[in-house]
Amino acid sequence: MTNTPRISGISGPTITAELMRGCFMHEVVRVGWEKLLGEIIRIDGDLAVIQVYEETLGLKIGDPVERTGELLSVELGPGLLGGIFDGIQRPLPSLYERWGDYISKGAIVPRLDKIRKWRFTPVAKAGDRVEGGTVLGTVEETPAITHRIMVPPCVSGTIAAINSGEFTIAEPVAELDDGTRITMRQRWNIREPRPTAERLGFNVPMLTGQRILDTLFPVAEGGSAIIPGGFGTGKTVLEQTIAKFAAASVIIYIGCGERGNEMSDVLHQFPLLSDPYTGRPLMERTILIANTSNMPVAAREASIYTGMAMAEYYRDMGLRVALMADSTSRWAEALREISSRLEEMPGEEGYPTYLASRLAAFYERAGRFRCLGRKEEVGAITVIGAISPPGGDFSEPVTQASMRTASTFWALDYDLAYQRHFPAINWRTSYSLVAPNLSRWFAENAATDWGAMVEEANAILQREEELADIAKVVGIDAMGEKERVEMELARLIREGYLRQSSTHPTDAFCSQVRQTKLLAMFLDYARTVSSAVHKGCPLETVLRAPMVEALLRAREMPEDGLDAELQSLREEVRAYFGKGWA
Ligand SMILES: Nc1ncnc2c1ncn2[C@@H]1O[C@H](COP(=O)(O)OP(=O)(O)O)[C@@H](O)[C@H]1O
Ligand SMILES: [Mg+2]
Structure with a gap:
C-alpha cells in the first residue's frame, strides 16, 4: 500500500x-x-x-x-448513431437508467452496447490483401446509415477467414493470416486525428437551409464556420437549426459547457424530429454529446475531442459529417482554468499561450479527404463552432484565434437580435473566404448567373448602408425619391429574404432551389421598380405597391404551388408598374 x-x-x-x-x-x-x-x-x-x-x-x-x-480513447463501432453521450462517452440514457438523473461518479458503463448483435455482411473474402481503411463488410446501423466495418488504421495483412452473420461488437468478424482478429469496434485516442489518404480542396458547399448563410456566406463541405455572438443573439438556436437541416449524412452535436436546461431541450426535442430530406427520424443519423455547465470542467475538452473522433470515424466510411460545438468558449475557459491551476505562464486575458494552437488544431480536423485505404472515396467533416465572447466583443482571444483558422465567419449581432431580426447574422461583417471555390458549384446547381444574382443583392444591401448613413445626418424625409426607393428595395431583401424563422414549418428550412426562386423574385422586383422609377414612377406608387405584403410572405409559402404563386405575383407586379413606366 x-x-x-x-x-x-x-x-x-x-x-x-x-x-x-x-x-x-x-x-x-x-x-x-x-x-x-x-x-x-x-x-x-x-x-x-x-x-x-x-x-x-x-x-x-x-x-x-x-x-x-x-x-483517453473513444470506442467506435455500430451503435453510436442515435446515441446520447456525456463528454467521456458514457451513454446518458443508460446512466439515467442505473442511477436516475444523477450520474454516479466513476460509473464504469459500457460505452457501446456489448450485448446487441449486428448483422455483418462481408464484402471482402479470404485471401484478400487488406490495409487500414479497407472495408471488410457492412452493418445496417440504422435505416439511414450503412455502417462500413473497416480495417483499423495501422493494421494490414491477408484475410485468413471472414464470417457472415450476427455478431456483437466484441466478436471477431475476420482474422488475418498473422492471427490478428478484427472486430466491429475500434479504439481511438481522441487527441490524435485519424489518418486519411489525402486532404482535398473545397469545391462543394455544405448547405444549411438558411438563406443568409447559403446565399451570402456559404460554408464549404469540409470547411469550418464560426458563430461568435453575445448572450442571447441566437448561437444556440442557429447551431440547432443547422443540426436539423444541414445537408450532411451524419450530424454530431456537442453541447459544451452551456446551460443544462438548453441541452435537455435538445435531448428531448431531437428524438422527435424528422429528417427534412428523407422524413425518417433525425436521430438515425445523429449523435448528441452533452457536457453541460454543471458537469466537470475538464470534461469539456474531452467532449470536443470525443465528438471529433466520432466524426472522423464516419468520415472514414466516406460519409459527409457535420459537427456542431456549442460553445467553444466554454472549452477555452476550461483550458484557462486548468492552465491557471498548473501555474502556467498566462497569455492574453489569462488564457494559456497555447490557446490559439489548440483551437487551430481542432478546426484543422475539418476537411475533405480521400479515405484511408480507399483513395477513390471521399469523406468530409464540416465544423461549426459557436463562440461566446463576453459582452459580444469580438476582439477577445477566442474569437480572434478562431477567426485565424475558420474560413467562414457568421457574426451574430446584438442590434439585429434586439430588433428580432433572426437569424441575427450581420451581413456587413460576416464573410466566407471559400465563396470563390464554390462559385462553380452554385453556377451548375443553383443558377448559371447565381454569382451575379448574389452580387446584385449585395449591391442593394451595401447601397442601403451608405444611404442609412446619409439619412442619419439629413433625416429620411430629406432623401431623394430615388434613394428612398433604393432603401425600400433593400428592406424587402432584408425582411423577405435574409430574415428566416427557425420555427415556421415552411420557412425554417429553405432548399437551394427555393433560395434561387425567392432571390430571383426579389431581384426581378427590384429591376422592375428601378426601371419604372427611372421612367418617372413616383415614390408613393412604390411604397404603396399592394403586392409587397405577398412578396414578404413568399418565404412562408408551401412548396406546393409555389411556382404558380410566384408567377402570378410577377404578373401582378408587371401590371402594377406597367402603367406607362415599365
Ligand atoms: N432564428 C431564430 N428565430 C427566432 N427566434 C430566435 C432565433 N434565434 C434566436 N432567437 C431568439 O433568441 C433567443 C436567444 O437565442 P439563443 O440561441 O439561446 O442565444 P445564445 O445561444 O446566443 O445565447 C431564443 O430563445 C429565441 O427567442
Ligand atoms: Mg446559447
Whole structure:
C-alpha cells in the first residue's frame, strides 16, 4: 500500500499524485476509491498532475490512484448513431437508467452496447490483401446509415477467414493470416486525428437551409464556420437549426459547457424530429454529446475531442459529417482554468499561450479527404463552432484565434437580435473566404448567373448602408425619391429574404432551389421598380405597391404551388408598374 500511487494534492478539477514513476503523458488513470476518470497532463519526477473528468469533491490526500496504461480513447463501432453521450462517452440514457438523473461518479458503463448483435455482411473474402481503411463488410446501423466495418488504421495483412452473420461488437468478424482478429469496434485516442489518404480542396458547399448563410456566406463541405455572438443573439438556436437541416449524412452535436436546461431541450426535442430530406427520424443519423455547465470542467475538452473522433470515424466510411460545438468558449475557459491551476505562464486575458494552437488544431480536423485505404472515396467533416465572447466583443482571444483558422465567419449581432431580426447574422461583417471555390458549384446547381444574382443583392444591401448613413445626418424625409426607393428595395431583401424563422414549418428550412426562386423574385422586383422609377414612377406608387405584403410572405409559402404563386405575383407586379413606366 505504501508504495502504490496516491493523491498528494487536490486543486479543484486537477490533482497531484505521487509515486507515479513510469507513467506517461495523457495516460488515463482512475482516481480515488470511486475510481474517477482522470488523465495525466504533467509529469514532474515521480509526481503527476492529473485532470479529473468527474466531480472531485470528496477526494482526500492519500487516496489511491490507479494507472491504466491507456490513452483517453473513444470506442467506435455500430451503435453510436442515435446515441446520447456525456463528454467521456458514457451513454446518458443508460446512466439515467442505473442511477436516475444523477450520474454516479466513476460509473464504469459500457460505452457501446456489448450485448446487441449486428448483422455483418462481408464484402471482402479470404485471401484478400487488406490495409487500414479497407472495408471488410457492412452493418445496417440504422435505416439511414450503412455502417462500413473497416480495417483499423495501422493494421494490414491477408484475410485468413471472414464470417457472415450476427455478431456483437466484441466478436471477431475476420482474422488475418498473422492471427490478428478484427472486430466491429475500434479504439481511438481522441487527441490524435485519424489518418486519411489525402486532404482535398473545397469545391462543394455544405448547405444549411438558411438563406443568409447559403446565399451570402456559404460554408464549404469540409470547411469550418464560426458563430461568435453575445448572450442571447441566437448561437444556440442557429447551431440547432443547422443540426436539423444541414445537408450532411451524419450530424454530431456537442453541447459544451452551456446551460443544462438548453441541452435537455435538445435531448428531448431531437428524438422527435424528422429528417427534412428523407422524413425518417433525425436521430438515425445523429449523435448528441452533452457536457453541460454543471458537469466537470475538464470534461469539456474531452467532449470536443470525443465528438471529433466520432466524426472522423464516419468520415472514414466516406460519409459527409457535420459537427456542431456549442460553445467553444466554454472549452477555452476550461483550458484557462486548468492552465491557471498548473501555474502556467498566462497569455492574453489569462488564457494559456497555447490557446490559439489548440483551437487551430481542432478546426484543422475539418476537411475533405480521400479515405484511408480507399483513395477513390471521399469523406468530409464540416465544423461549426459557436463562440461566446463576453459582452459580444469580438476582439477577445477566442474569437480572434478562431477567426485565424475558420474560413467562414457568421457574426451574430446584438442590434439585429434586439430588433428580432433572426437569424441575427450581420451581413456587413460576416464573410466566407471559400465563396470563390464554390462559385462553380452554385453556377451548375443553383443558377448559371447565381454569382451575379448574389452580387446584385449585395449591391442593394451595401447601397442601403451608405444611404442609412446619409439619412442619419439629413433625416429620411430629406432623401431623394430615388434613394428612398433604393432603401425600400433593400428592406424587402432584408425582411423577405435574409430574415428566416427557425420555427415556421415552411420557412425554417429553405432548399437551394427555393433560395434561387425567392432571390430571383426579389431581384426581378427590384429591376422592375428601378426601371419604372427611372421612367418617372413616383415614390408613393412604390411604397404603396399592394403586392409587397405577398412578396414578404413568399418565404412562408408551401412548396406546393409555389411556382404558380410566384408567377402570378410577377404578373401582378408587371401590371402594377406597367402603367406607362415599365
Ligand atoms: N432564428 C431564430 N428565430 C427566432 N427566434 C430566435 C432565433 N434565434 C434566436 N432567437 C431568439 O433568441 C433567443 C436567444 O437565442 P439563443 O440561441 O439561446 O442565444 P445564445 O445561444 O446566443 O445565447 C431564443 O430563445 C429565441 O427567442
Ligand atoms: Mg446559447
